Structure formats: C-alpha cells, structure tokens
Amino acid sequence: MYFEVSVHLLVDLLQEAFHTPSSTDSLRTSDREAHNVSVVLFFCTLREITLNWLIEHLCWAQKIPTPIIERLLADSNTHSLRMNSLLPSLVGKKWKVLIEEETQAPELDYAELDEFVRKAVEARNKFMHEGKHWGIDRNLAEGCVEHIGRLLNFYVALHNRYVHPRHHATNFP
Secondary structure (H helix, E strand, C coil), X not given: CCCCHHHHHHHHHHHHHHHCCXXXXXXXXXXXXXXXXXXXXXXXXXXXXXXXXXXXXXXXXXXXXXXXXHHHHHHCCCHHHHHHXXXXXXXXXXXXXXXXXXXXXXXXXXXXXXXXXXXXXXXXXXXXXXXXXXXXXXXXXXXXXXXXXXXXXXXXXXXHHHHHHHHCCCCCC
C-alpha cells in the first residue's frame, strides 16, 4: 500500500458520500447539501493528509530524528505553513515551482489542480468558520471527485522526485 490507510479511508468516504442517493423528497434539499458538504470536507482533509504524509517521508529520508519532526510539525501547525514554509525548507523549492516542475502534460495540469483546491478550501473554510454552505454545490463536489486521482498523483510525483532518491540510503521507521 503506497499511502497510509487514512488516505484510502478518506477516498472511500469521499466517494461514498458523493454516490449515496439523496432523499427523493424534493423538500429535503438538506440531504443533497449534506452529501456535497461531506465530499468537500473529505477532499480538503485528503489534501492535508497527503501533504503531511509527504513531509514525514521527506524528514525520514533526510534522517531527521522523530522528536525534531514532531517539533517541525508543531511549529508549522497549519496547512498553509506546512505548504509555504516547511515543505520548501525540506526540498529547497517553493510550492509554485514544485507545481510547475511536475506539470509535464496537459492532463497533469497541477496548476489547475492547485486552483481548484484553493476554491474547495475557500468553500470549506466558509462552511467551517462561518457556517456558510452556499458555496458548496454539486458542481464543486463533482470537481472534488474528479480531482482525487490528480491530487494523489501529484504527491506520488513529489515523493518520487524528493523522497525516493534518498530511500535506498535510509531506513524508514
């Protein structure tokens, strides 16, 4: 298994929430909205878990001791800090450069993926922090499902470029 179990579980939950039929009662729009919100929440969580997974593997490959890894993660306690500060300190490149490097064909348009993820996160944050779910509709939920593969492929590509070359010289925990 390439990713940890939580990644597989999130993908299953995301797909189940998307494909579960809503109530046929036209007055029960809350059922449909709940499914859409669930899909977006799971997708945004998936993006956070995959970044954490990559950061931990980068640290292990660089033989950073576990207490220091824990401190680095605690000091960078938001996704934004991990993406914009911690990850670049581990690979020597900013997020946008990593996206540009990995985008090699139109079907691997990670810049489009990044833009979509930003929209999903913005909608998620409005829901989580302000209780506003109006930005989360079926189109956004469909986009989340359609972007699962590309999101996972992006982190696999980063792993192959930055972790794998060090893997043979390092024992992972």
